[in-house]
Amino acid sequence: MTDPTRGVLYPDRLPRFSRIPAGDEASPLAAWFWIPQWELADGVESRQPILGYPAANLVVEGDQVTLWGATTRASERVLRGSGWAVGALLRPAALAWLTEAPSDLVDASVAIDAPDLRDAVTTAMPDETAAAAAFAEWLTRHAGPVTPEGRLANAMVELLMTDASLLRVEDAAERLRVSVRTLQRLAHRTVGLPPAAMIRRRRLQEAAQRVREDPEASLAGIASELGYADQAHLAKDFRTVLGFTATVYRVGG
Known part of the structure; x- marks a missing residue:
């Protein structure tokens, strides 16, 4: 982070x-x-x-x-x-x-x-x-001292929230040398959210920052660079999580 x-x-x-x-x-x-x-x-x-x-x-x-x-x-x-x-x-x-x-x-x-x-x-x-x-x-x-599970959970969150190239839970599990199921259980026990939700949050944070800081960047281009399937998926994330569109956010609404 x-x-x-x-x-x-x-x-x-x-x-x-x-x-x-x-x-x-x-x-x-x-x-x-x-x-x-x-x-x-x-x-x-x-x-x-x-x-x-x-x-x-x-x-x-x-x-x-x-x-x-x-x-x-x-x-x-x-x-x-x-x-x-x-x-x-x-x-x-x-x-x-x-x-x-x-x-x-x-x-x-x-x-x-x-x-x-x-x-x-x-x-x-x-x-x-x-x-x-x-x-x-x-x-x-x-x-008290951090447990081995605590260290692994810290590494999981750091990886999921900082590595922009990481788009799939399977890739995160491989990087951390655990199974997908182990990663999912670890996230539930130590964060409360699934790993996929953490990846989506990082992408949406990055998208919001790009939309705010680069008025000339196209929304389709931002969606593509951040691993969204298309601009419609980025738009859906904005509406669902933030409650407004990327266009409204860009103009300061």
């Missing part, structure tokens, strides 16, 4: 927003920490649509610590007033420690009883670097 801006559909609408790498010790547990801060005038709203990575997020906001599961569609956060949040994009090895059933958390969330994490992050803010360090320290102290 090397491109932390890829899932942001409208980067220019973001409030103050930082993403901080997890660092060597915490990197098997989190890809990065993300920290928005906002201060809006009375009556002003900031809508933030996100096409998230197929991963869970552990988030400290206010007096709450919440574990959010992977998503099957774009989500939207509406910001009002002033505030901040500090979240960790979790790797599968960390999610397996926090829940035994990641599939139950898909498109859902659950409160986590972690007052020490909440207090450490709250004390560190608004120093973003210190807040991320406090979060990383808490993860490494509580999660």
Whole structure:
């Protein structure tokens, strides 16, 4: 997960927003920490649509610590007033420690009883670097050593979400030297989504980024380069997951 801006559909609408790498010790547990801060005038709203990575997020906001599961569609956060949040994009090895059933958390969330994490992050803010360090320290102290299955699950997600040439689950299984069935079971146990869904999410994130950043590129060309059967399949992905067409997205709708 090397491109932390890829899932942001409208980067220019973001409030103050930082993403901080997890660092060597915490990197098997989190890809990065993300920290928005906002201060809006009375009556002003900031809508933030996100096409998230197929991963869970552990988030400290206010007096709450919440574990959010992977998503099957774009989500939207509406910001009002002033505030901040500090979240960790979790790797599968960390999610397996926090829940035994990641599939139950898909498109859902659950409160986590972690007052020490909440207090450490709250004390560190608004120093973003210190807040991320406090979060990383808490993860490494509580999660324990990464298991062999956790390492394999981390490698699976990294491969599926970063290798643009990878279009079939069979190819991913071969690269990881496991059977397709083993890969499917691993994804269910550690992410909650099937490997094919992760590949589709990566392609749609890449397509959205291309549509946004290259106004001259044809939609048919983008579809072909990213492995879609044709432009119609790309259009269907946009409508199903994002709720609007690529053309509407291109003009900032």
